[in-house]
Amino acid sequence: MxxxxxxxxxxxxxxxxxxxxxxxxxxxxxxxxxxxxxxxxxxxxxxxxxxxxxxxxxxxxxxxxxxxxxxxxxxxxxxxxxxxxxxxxxxxxxxxxxxxxxxxxxxxxxxxxxxxxxxxxxxxxxxxxxxxxxSSMKEKQKIEEEEKAKEMIKEASKEEEEPEELITQPETITFEIGYGLIPLVDESQDGQIIKRIKSLRKQLSKELGIIIPLIHIKDNLELKPGEYRILIRDVEVAKSEVMPDHLLAIDTGNTKGQIEGVKTKEPAFGLDAYWIKPELKDRAKMLGYTVVDIPTVIITHMSEVIKNHAYEILGRAETKEIVDTVAKKYPIIKEIVPEQVPLNILHRVLQNLLKEAVPIRDILTIVETLSDNIIKTNDPDILTEFVRQGLKKIITSKYAKDNNLYAVVLSPETENYILQKIKEADGELPPLDPGFVQKLITKLSKSAEKFIMNQATPVLLTSPAIRRYVKQIIEPYLPNFAVLSYSDIDSKIKLNILESIDANE
Incomplete structure (x- = not known):
């Protein structure tokens, strides 16, 4: 004084x-x-x-x-x-x-x-x-910080745009946040999200085989303070809300009691969870909860979103960039693409693979397989099935556990019914009998319990001729049920058939 x-x-x-x-x-x-x-x-x-x-x-x-x-x-x-x-x-x-x-x-x-x-x-x-x-000073300081954050956002939004900037290509991936999450992306305030995003991009690039573009981060006044959303080419694909200054206690199914907190859903996988205060962290762990901080919640959610939408992220420009990168080590790629395999077909095949979570790291094998089979057909969907056979070891390793692959199969009657309908529609998937589809989905849902008992990913095996059609049938109802053909399976893997599904019964 x-x-x-x-x-x-x-x-x-x-x-x-x-x-x-x-x-x-x-x-x-x-x-x-x-x-x-x-x-x-x-x-x-x-x-x-x-x-x-x-x-x-x-x-x-x-x-x-x-x-x-x-x-x-x-x-x-x-x-x-x-x-x-x-x-x-x-x-x-x-x-x-x-x-x-x-x-x-x-x-x-x-x-x-x-x-x-x-x-x-x-x-x-x-x-x-x-x-x-x-107490009064703390409340005043909190209000001042919120007002300061709002002012920063308003000033940024008031910046005049140049006429040529009014028509721009949307960012491939955008991460929008409410003003309450600004400290998490501000490195001067020890924000961890930007560092974790850098690591995530490297990890997903190695895992999926595509180049994950820069993620554009910006604030959005229309969002709640703890809310965020993820956009792919300016289209919202995911949205969630977190509680600042709290931890997320996730119920993995093996908990021994309930923890005091705000009930919610874990955004990445939809598991039951609670927002808890930091001082309850040790108690939550003792009860069997998995406790994570807010940056981990956001990054895990972002990781799953990018994986599920990787086929949308991969455009023609990104495909050409991948080809050019691989051609530096394997010049023969330049002789195949686009001379034998047009870039648009390669792009469509890569998208098909990513849509079903098949990594495209082995570009050389993919391009060579297309080169061998493109004289038979120019249909990207059929060519994708040939490529899947070339990547059978990668596909099998993704779902096998200890050299064992657990799966359910379709009965011969069910496969013949679907194949007959496809032939009648000249190779397209026609509308199927709703009763047939309902029985198929119901029986597949019940069979999922057997996969849980064996701690395995649900896999449905079909003949190569109908695999992609069966995937189209069940995907709206069971998106996490992998559909493989017998040609996708490595011969060295031990196959364990858990059940034969008959949708005609």
Whole structure:
């Protein structure tokens, strides 16, 4: 407090003199008590110490008031507000000072001979005042930060766009956030999301075999403070909301009890979960919950979204970039694409593979397989089936566990029914009998329990001729049910048939 600086200069000399006088009075008083009044040491010490301290306090109070007033008058020139307002402001702007004064009053109340109750009441009053002021300052700071964030967003949105910028190509991947999540993407505030996005792009590029483009991050005033959404070429594909300053406790099915928190759904896989306070983290782990922080929740969700929409992210430009990259090591690729295999067909085949979560890392095998079979047909869907056979080891390893592949198959009657309908429609998938489709979906859903028991991914095996059609039939109802043909399976893998599905029964 600036005004107190002057007061401290005036009071310092009086304080030193007062201490010296007090010591002299104590020593002299004890001597008089012992030698003149024949008092014992304990009685003399008790009597003259209290008298001396009391006299010292009484004599110093006027000096303190006078010095404080003089200091205020000397330093008044620097104050810009009314004196009364300035004094109240200085006394209430530092809760720690009120806490210290409160503690001093409590200590003085404990001293023998001092009026305990008044000191305790004054100490409690100062402590309560300090707490109220501290809470008020925190709330004010929070409101100021929110207003500052809103102002930043408004200023960014007010920036004038150049005419040529009004017609632009949409970003491939956009991550929009509410203003409450801005600290998570601000590296100056130790935000972790940008670093994790960089690692995610590298990881997915290796896993899927495509180049994940830069992810454009921007704020959106229309979103709630803790809300975010993911867009692919300006089309929203995912949206969720998190609770700032909380952790997500995910129920993996093996929990031993319920945890106190706000019930929600984990955004990536739809699992039951709770938003909990950080202090409940250890308890949640003891109960069997998987506890993750907000950046992990967002990055996991983003990872699954990118995987599920990788076929949309891969455009012709990205396909050409992949071909050019591989051609640096294998120049023969340039002789095949686009001379033998047109770029548009390669692009469509790669999209088909990614749509069914088949990695396209082995571009050389894909291009060579297309080169071998493109003389038979130009249909990208049929060519995709040939490529899948060339990638059988990659496909099998994705679903096999300990060299064992668990699967269900379609009965010969069911396969013949579907194949006959396809022939009648000249190679297209016609509308099937709703009763047949319902039975097929119901039986496949029930068979999923057997995969859970074996901790395996649900796989349906069909003949190569109808595989892609069966996928089209069940995908709207069972998107996570992989459909493989017998030609997609590596001969070295042990096949375990769990059930034969007959939809004609």
């Amino acid at each position: 600036v005004q107190m600086d002057g007061a401290s200069k005036f009071i310092r000399g009086d304080a030193i003199a007062g201490i010296i006088i007090t010591l002299v009075n104590i020593i002299g008083g004890i001597a008089i008590g012992i030698f003149q009044h024949s008092m014992d040491l304990k009685s003399a010490l008790q009597t003259f110490t209290i008298l001396t301290v009391g006299d010292g306090l009484v004599s110093q109070i006027p000096s303190l008031i006078t010095s404080t007033a003089a200091g205020l008058m000397v330093t008044r020139a620097v104050a810009k507000e009314n004196l009364g307002v300035e004094i109240v402001k200085e006394l209430t702007s530092f809760p720690k000072a009120l806490y210290m004064a409160s503690a001093a009053l409590f200590i003085m109340g404990i001293v023998p001979g001092m009026p305990t109750i008044p000191f305790f009441l004054l100490g409690a009053l100062l402590a309560i005042t300090g707490y109220i002021m501290q």
